[in-house]
Amino acid sequence: MQVQTVVFVVATVVAVLSSTVAGASIFPQDGPVRVLTSAKEVDNFVSTVPAAMVMIYAPWCSHCTAFKPAFIQAAGDVADAGLGAFAAVNGDEHRDVIAAYSIKSFPTVLYFADGELKWPYSGPRSAAGLLAYMENPVAPPPPPQPTPLTADGNGDVVILATSNYSSVLLSSPSTFVMLYSPSCGHCKNTIPHFMDAASAALDDDSLPLFAAVDLSLPENGAIGKMLDVAAFPTFVLFDGNIERFRYKGARTKAAFLEWVADPQAPPPPPPPPARAPFTEDGDGDVAMLSPETFDDHLDGFDGTLVMFFAPWCGHCKAMKEPYKAAAATVKAEGLGSLAAVDCTVDNSLCNEFNIKGYPTLIYFGDDDEQITFAGVRSEEGLVAFMRDPQPPPPPPPPPTRTPFTEDGDGDVTMLTPETFDDHLDGSDGTLVMFYAPWCGHCKTMKEPYKAAAATVKAEGLGSLAAVDCTIDRALCGKHDVKGYPTVVYFGADDEQITFAGVRSEEGLVAFMRDPQPPPPPPPPPTRTPFTEDGDGDVTMLTPETFDDHLDGSDGTLVMFYAPWCGHCKAMKEPYKAAAATVKAEGLGSLAAVDCTIDGDLCARHSANAYPTLLHFTDASSSIKYEASRTEDALLEFMREHSSPVDHDEL
Structure with a gap:
């Protein structure tokens, strides 16, 4: 692609680009x-x-x-x-x-x-x-690494600024311009693709020049204003210095090149959402407001309660009928008016009042008075508010810090976000109890903890401290406290050990003399055969096979057992022998579940003692076996409760 250099002095364009809005302030003087x-x-x-x-x-x-x-x-x-x-x-x-x-x-x-x-x-x-x-002011993180267009080398992308904007556009038949900010994440991701496309375009004289403008620079602000740039990155195709199209497609090299080869106007935006009635049977006495009618409506009443809502919002839907009924009463009693704004249609109006959730109800009274409604969302609650509009009561005061025990902290150091790090840095090792005053286990542990704190201090073993999580929630959240009490040891080099020992004075002191992490949990139990010489015809079930086996059998007797259970051990051989006969006679099946491995499955069927035997006709229907634990009794039960298959009927 060849670029012809033509020099023009266009005073009007330069004047537009260098103009600013003078004398305007967006902040009120008072x-x-x-x-x-x-x-x-x-x-x-x-x-x-x-x-x-x-x-x-x-x-x-x-x-x-x-x-x-x-x-x-x-x-x-x-x-x-x-x-x-x-x-x-x-x-x-x-x-x-x-x-x-x-x-x-x-x-x-x-x-x-x-x-x-x-x-x-x-x-x-x-x-x-x-x-x-x-x-709590803190320094910002270091600035991000520069993008290719702000570091050395811009590839084949021409960098535009107010000083060369007009001359570059007028010197090329067409120019594809990216308006960006280096801090914009989408821009950082797009720039390499844009640069690759710019290089590829050099080989085709029919494709435009690729250029870019950094709108984070104040001196380029007039360009962004003139082009009405509202988001980064924005892509504009120029014929000379005349805007032709804006690009809205994918931000890849291939997509850029495909579009500039045959540029098309983006599809028109979808039509704005239509205003719908407040409820399915109309607005009633609720005034539906828009940016055009909002101020005039408020000026016409002594007081107006406005519901800012979204049609899809469940709480809004639930409130609409009481709101509509209250509107009729308010009108009849001359208490003002009830109105509503659909934030999916009039988003700008909702933004003006900083609406963050739906529904938000604001009362607009005399002298620019505004009260956020926080009462009961019922017809009665709304009417009562309109009869006497009052701001909600102030929030309750924050909880006050109380001593660790009724007779004081003793040698337990009560920590706060302000003192936490300094205390830990000044101690050889600190055991911290994260607790809540209402927690029963915490109350039980406090006296032993306080006594241990005195011993630890006397022996120079470090310190015992505590954090009240009902007051310092953020500090407890920082240390991932999920339950009370959580006791954590903070040692040297950011060492942290969760205390899992005995919650007694002796147990705490012993830990502080030799802080060690708790032993690893034992390995999960392994599945073993039903008897030493195998399962035989007893089907060993698991959570994955349980339902399918029961649904596929004419009837299944299941033994829920534990390998260590003496009664279970005594029953296994008769059960295994009965399983073989049941299978041979087509009476269904005998199965078993090891509750030391599949405890959830046993709990699901209320197998709280071992062995528990349940007979299932399918996965959802069972009766309890309570007969003798002998082979004969098991067979008699299965013959009575199972229907053998008549092979002649198959």
Whole structure:
């Protein structure tokens, strides 16, 4: 493929690419997020608070807009907790901030402590994630390895930027452009295929030039805005500098080459889901709202309760009839209105109110009052709420830490997430009991544990400690605690041993004198013949063969036994002899199950004592054998309960 070089000076295109949205701020001036306008203001702001988060954004950036509600909410939560303050800068307008902090993409959130920049925030873009980070800030992981298009060598892909964008497009009859971000996982996977396709396209003059734009660079932001790029990677085919098609196919070398050889417009998007009635027999007095009607409806009532729902949601379906009935009562009593929003149709409206689950019910009152409904989802509960809309009660206070025993901790060290690692590092060895105060086994063990702690301390054997898992759940989860009490020994070099000894003072002290892992479990028992000289005509059954054997027999007597059982041993020879006669006379079969190996199968049939003998006509029907354990008695029983096959009738 040959590229003709033609030089054009297109002032209008350059002007479009270099334009930015000036003077716009997506954050309100009177909100909890301080709006800053220069690098100097940033410096002054971060020096006045112990810790700060500063978002550098662009008004056209969709990720910034999506992040804004969580950032605002977190700003209020962080301020209320006294952890610091949040601010934001329109980086598209205030370029000195871009230069001062080497901003490469939007949004970038910088974490400051004691007036100094520590590192960019890379955690979850949620209010909870930001609050958790401010409570325990940690440095981000090292940056990912560069992709081929950001390392040395771009193969046969032309790298576009604002400076050469117009000239490259106008110099080629057609150009296939990938708009990407180096941090995007899909982009990293796609780039090698895109580069291979670019190299293959060089051999065919009919195929376009392959090019790429890194939209994580702020200087290329105008390109992304002009092309309305909403996701990475985005692929656009240009004829000259005119967009022709967008590619939506597979991201492989073969797929790229096949499409650029015969480019087609992508299929039209599916039609939006149709609005359906609130219930099968209509909306009733529930007002179905849309983005166009939402504000006007709320302005027309003193108060409106809105259900944000999805038609497929089971809890929503269960609530619809009570909600519809309550709507009629609310209307009749003049209490306001009940309305609903279908989030599968009006997703943007649900996103505006940060709807995370269905159904979510929010009451909109006077003066922008909003109350999340958390009452009973019944007609009565809804009407009672509308008569007196009140916010839900505050959550109960967290459980308080209590002493290890009623008379104190003694020499047991009570650990928390803040003290856990330091305590273990300062001890030669620590035995930790992870417990719950309500646990009966824990209560029983506490006094011996406390007594052992005193002896261990006196003998210099290390320490005994404890963690209350009803308070420090995360710490217990980190150590994979599944039941109470779980007692784990932490030794040198990250050694961990689960204590499985006797839960007595003596047993605990003996363990601390010589901490050893528990012995390995014994090997599983092996299957042995029914008698020393074999099974004979007794069929040994397992969980895999049990049902099939019983369903395929005219009648089967099954002995559930244990090899060590004396009564079982005494019965085996008569049982084996009877099995041979039963088989010879066509009376069905005699079988056996070893309960030391197939305990679940024995439990399934309530074989709680040995031997237990059950006669099955099929896998689901049985009667208990309670006659004498002799060969004659067994044969008499089988003749009475089995129907021999009449071979003349076959």
